Amino acid sequence: MERFEDRYAFLKMAYTDMELTMTKNFLEANGIPVTVREKGFGGPIRSIFMGRFMPANIEIFVNPEDLAAARELLQEDFSELVDEEWGDDDV
Numbered sequence: 001m002e003r004f005e006d007r008y009a010f011l012k013m014a015y016t017d018m019e020l021t022m023t024k025n026f027l028e029a030n031g032i033p034v035t036v037r038e039k040g041f042g043g044p045i046r047s048i049f050m051g052r053f054m055p056a057n058i059e060i061f062v063n064p065e066d067l068a069a070a071r072e073l074l075q076e077d078f079s080e081l082v083d084e085e086w087g088d089d090d091v
Contacts, residue, residue: 004037004061008035008062008063008064009032009059009062009063009064009067010059010060010061011034011060011061011062011067011071011074012060012074013017013058013059013060013064014055014056014058014059015057015058016037017056017058018059020036020056020060023060023074024036025073026073027062027070027073028060030069030073031067032062032069032070032073033058033061033062033063033066034061034062035060035061035062036058036059036060036061037058037059037061038056038058038059039057039058039059040078046082046091068084078090
């Protein structure tokens with residue numbers, strides 16, 4: 001029987017639902033499928049009892065052949081695009 005860790009490559013740990021959602025959506029928008037696994041007291045039960053913004057330990061996995069591309073995407077610096085779109089005024 002194939003183990004989960006043999007089928008997918010660990011990319012990073014998300015520590016909040018928001019971090020997971022942003023990372024997952026960004027990668028999937030760039031053509032990289034994502035699989036997640038929550039450690040400990042998690043998933044819907046954690047959200048119901050503790051709220052969506054409570055700390056979590058959610059492992060983010062990708063297919064092994066997508067690992068290098070996913071890491072590269074997460075290293076991109078989008079600050080220039082943000083400055084162009086919303087201005088670089090000091091607030």
